[in-house]
Amino acid sequence: KTGNTSKLPPGPKPLPVIGNLLDLGEKPHKSLAAMAKVHGPIMSMKLGRVTAVVVSSSTMAKEVLQTNDQFLCNRAIPDALKAHAHDEVGFPWISVSPLWRNYRKICNNTLFAGKILDANENLRRRKVEELVEIVRKSASKGEAVDLGRLLFMTTLNLISNTVFSVDLADPNSELARKFKNYVWGILEEAGKPNLSDYFPVLRKLDIQGVRRRMKIQMGNVLDLIDSMINQRMKQQELNPDSVPNNDMLHHLLKNEDTDAKLDRNQIEHLLVVLFVAGSDTSSGTLQWAMAELLKNPEKLAKAQEEIRRVLGKSKPVEEADIPRLPYLQAVVKEVFRLHPVVPLLLPRKAQQEVEIAGFTIPKDAQLLVNTWAMGRDSSVWENPESFEPERFLGSEIDVRGRSFEVIPFGGGRRICPGLPLAMRMLHLILGSLINFFDWKVEDGCEVNMDDKFGVTVEMAHSLRAIPSLIV
Numbered sequence: 001k002t003g004n005t006s007k008l009p010p011g012p013k014p015l016p017v018i019g020n021l022l023d024l025g026e027k028p029h030k031s032l033a034a035m036a037k038v039h040g041p042i043m044s045m046k047l048g049r050v051t052a053v054v055v056s057s058s059t060m061a062k063e064v065l066q067t068n069d070q071f072l073c074n075r076a077i078p079d080a081l082k083a084h085a086h087d088e089v090g091f092p093w094i095s096v097s098p099l100w101r102n103y104r105k106i107c108n109n110t111l112f113a114g115k116i117l118d119a120n121e122n123l124r125r126r127k128v129e130e131l132v133e134i135v136r137k138s139a140s141k142g143e144a145v146d147l148g149r150l151l152f153m154t155t156l157n158l159i160s161n162t163v164f165s166v167d168l169a170d171p172n173s174e175l176a177r178k179f180k181n182y183v184w185g186i187l188e189e190a191g192k193p194n195l196s197d198y199f200p201v202l203r204k205l206d207i208q209g210v211r212r213r214m215k216i217q218m219g220n221v222l223d224l225i226d227s228m229i230n231q232r233m234k235q236q237e238l239n240p241d242s243v244p245n246n247d248m249l250h251h252l253l254k255n256e257d258t259d260a261k262l263d264r265n266q267i268e269h270l271l272v273v274l275f276v277a278g279s280d281t282s283s284g285t286l287q288w289a290m291a292e293l294l295k296n297p298e299k300l301a302k303a304q305e306e307i308r309r310v311l312g313k314s315k316p317v318e319e320a321d322i323p324r325l326p327y328l329q330a331v332v333k334e335v336f337r338l339h340p341v342v343p344l345l346l347p348r349k350a351q352q353e354v355e356i357a358g359f360t361i362p363k364d365a366q367l368l369v370n371t372w373a374m375g376r377d378s379s380v381w382e383n384p385e386s387f388e389p390e391r392f393l394g395s396e397i398d399v400r401g402r403s404f405e406v407i408p409f410g411g412g413r414r415i416c417p418g419l420p421l422a423m424r425m426l427h428l429i430l431g432s433l434i435n436f437f438d439w440k441v442e443d444g445c446e447v448n449m450d451d452k453f454g455v456t457v458e459m460a461h462s463l464r465a466i467p468s469l470i471v
């Protein structure tokens, strides 16, 4: 099916206003579904001076992210992000400006460029080998693995190796546990409805304490990054030959893209963003992927069969193998369709009044794109609630912002710049986990698909499963 839900007559119409922004509720999937099912493809919520418009169809998403991108490309910035002046230098939040263009340029031309990611692939390969070793130990004892925890540690280490060439965390370390809490804390505070965002007079008071807590969490991450940079500079001074020359920090400090120089403060805030934006999104997606495969063992068997046929049994999936694994790619797309971990994307803000599908969006309104509901739209997808990777085999639909039916990374000029790294990490880790091991849930347990809200939507309960070595 290729239709969409927006069959609307032409001409400007008043926006339907429903509820208020604090009604988002405890159970994300219920609120996200209700926005589309009960209220239709466009709705708005009002609180204080703020109007938030939610669109839930692919046609309207295209109008937001493509047709009107130039007027909607700036963000509505949560008050919490004023902590450490992150609102002034944080890549996802600042307006489209020379600094934003510099960040974008550095990401596209250097940090996430294909040739640079190819050159530092070995840093990630080693981490996946270690993950397999950890799981192998549990498999030999017949013990369950806490996949939520392990996948977070692994993606964090994959990112920290890509950025710094070091492990930020070994799976048992206290630092890893703390770092996870800081990152989750930042996401949770940024995603929480905060009265200061809607009633400017309350900003100074910070009555819910959101900005205060954010300051602490972000301060912890900034300190950690500061000490990593100091360490690198010291190493550079003492023993320049021993300094890694292909990680992101090397490229950032070298500032080799002369048009796009960043100062130390900007580099530190950029790195906070890479860790916060990259780790929970990627590990959350992997956790949903494993949960779906555990619930659908025949799809797991199909994905395992493909990898075994193409690469051989018990072989790690390497980044260059991904194009040869269409079923594995379809699994990842199907996970994104059902479980986009940033379900409303990041909020956009209307710089001027714009018209979308005949509705007038007022200046300064927030715009949220309900990609979660779009993935389950029954006028677009057959059996939308079933996990059927086959629907993507031979299909033109991709998840890179060109097909508006599935846009887990957003679209337009603010599309996620980490997409190339995320796609590599997801296939690498998922493919390796299922090519070395069979997986089942613990006796007497079921996969619990409950979710919880921060900025990302992740599984409410860490996923546990028992691996067994494939012989």
Ligand code: HEM
Pocket (backbone or CB within 6 Å): 091, 092, 093, 159, 273, 274, 275, 277, 278, 279, 281, 282, 285, 340, 341, 342, 345, 346, 408, 409, 410, 411, 412, 413, 414, 415, 416, 417, 418, 419, 421, 422
């Ligand atoms: C499964 C993994 C990921 C998902 C689903 C995801 C999703 C998103 C989404 C929906 C946005 C907002 C796009 C928009 O407004 O249209 C975004 C922005 C962003 N993401 Fe990701 N992301 C992922 C991984 C990563 C990684 C690995 C990094 C970096 C290491 C990263 C860095 C960023 C940054 C810096 C932005 C802000 C860009 C801007 O505002 O110009 N993301 N991401």
